[in-house]
Amino acid sequence: MIRLEGISKSFAGKDGPVPALDGIDLSVARGEIFGIIGSSGAGKSTLVRLINLLERPTGGEVFVAGERVTDAKGERLRELRRSIGMVFQHFNLLSARTVAGNVAYPLELTGRYGKAEIAARVAALLARVGLSEHAHKYPRQLSGGQKQRVGIARALACEPQVLLCDEATSALDPQTTGAVLDLLRQINRDLGVTIVLITHEMDVIRRTCDRVAVLDRGRVVEEGPVTEVFLHPRHAATLRLVREAEPDGGWLDAAAAADLGGRTVRLTFTGPAAHKPILGRIARENAVDYGILAGRVGHIREAPYAQFIVSLAGRDVAGAIAGLRASGVDVELQGGDIPASPARIEERPRHVV
Template structure:
């Protein structure tokens, strides 16, 4: 649906060009929710503005729906932007217009719709975002979450193929954030709209996205399915973001090397395995004791997961590890001699992962 090939972007600086993005390659599939995450200043907002050409790349190519659009101008550019809706961090609503007239505004700009047709489309959109009873209010009368729902309805007015959400929940409280993310998932399911979600919060990615790209200093340093990136972060920038999402500051990733013994493993349980007593059963079968050094449980979208750093001791540690793997548990050795490990290339950004064999 959206493809960026070797995208670079520089801005004029006092002492010469300043690079914001450096040779970005991304492919976003039709109908998925794709997250782009990074710390402040990483380049993620610049990247999303290149998709609808609010910013033009210094180098590289932009493709939308299989068509090269990098040099789009005039009516072609207007058509492109109508096919790509945008939801902003601070809502960008017109204060003098009512909720209904804010949603109607992009329809009016096209000149393609009559008054009755606009009224009908606006009513449907407000019903979809749960604001029908607020149609005649002004933005100043709304809560932050309601304002963002108006922004989403407005972005959907021209029936876009792609919806860009630039920090769409960062100005909202946690409960409202959850409601807005639920709405975006519902829109994705019901309308099949491809959603590109820009955020600096890993928890937003975990709850919402199918795949994610991590941006650091203008480059993609890690990308892949959210389950892989969240549960097995490789790059230091990703590790920082995962730690920030943890209530205790990310103890799972923060365990020091001195705490890792020769039989310390990271166990990852996903899907139904997250609710099964696999570890206890395997420990009993192999006469092995275990101590949980750190852990976390939760959901990635609707799928449950559990992940623990565990120190093993007892009769048959190798048998326990084999039993865990045979039961569908992902096992990664955290310490011990190199002979017990096999290095495999990460499918994301060429990082190296060490897995028990």
């Protein structure tokens, strides 16, 4: 649905060009929820604004729905912008217009619809975002979550194929964030709209996205399915973002792992393995004792996961590791002497710089 090829972008600065993006290659499939995560200044906003050509790339090409749009102008550009809705962190609502008036605005701008049709479309959009009873209120009378629902309804007004969400939940409290993310997922499911969501919060990605790209200093440093990137972060920038989300979530540095005798493993249980009492059985079968050093359990979208750092000692540690792997548990050594199977790593469909 969206393809960025060799994108670079620099801005004019006092002392010459300031690079913001460098060599970005990204593809977003039709119908998926794709997350772009990075810390402040990584280039997320610039990247997302290149998709609807609010910014033009310095180099590279932008494709939307298979068509090259890098230098679209005039009616072609207006049409492209209508096919790509955008949701902003600070809502960007018109304060002098009511809720209904804000949602009607992009429809009025097209000049294509009569009053009755606009009213019918606005009513349907407000019903979709749960704001039918607030149609005649003004933005100042709404909570942050309600304002963002208006922003989403407005972004959907022209029936876009793509929804770009630029830190759409960053100004909201955690509970409201959850409700807005649920709404975005429902819209994705019901309407098949492709969603590109940029955020600095790993939790937003974990709850919402199918795939994620990690942006660091203008480059994509890691990309893949959210489960893979979240549970097995490889790049330092990704690890930092995951740790921010779960400060006590079960990370152990290599030195601490080695101190525990070289039998320290990170076990990741996903899918059916997350609910089975595998660890105790394998320990018994191999006459191995285990100590849980750290751990985290939760969900990635609807899928449960559990991840533990465990020290293993006893008769047949290698046998225990083989048994865990045979039971569908992902085992990674944390500075130990039993080699991890390289095949498992290569099987993972992802890209790390």
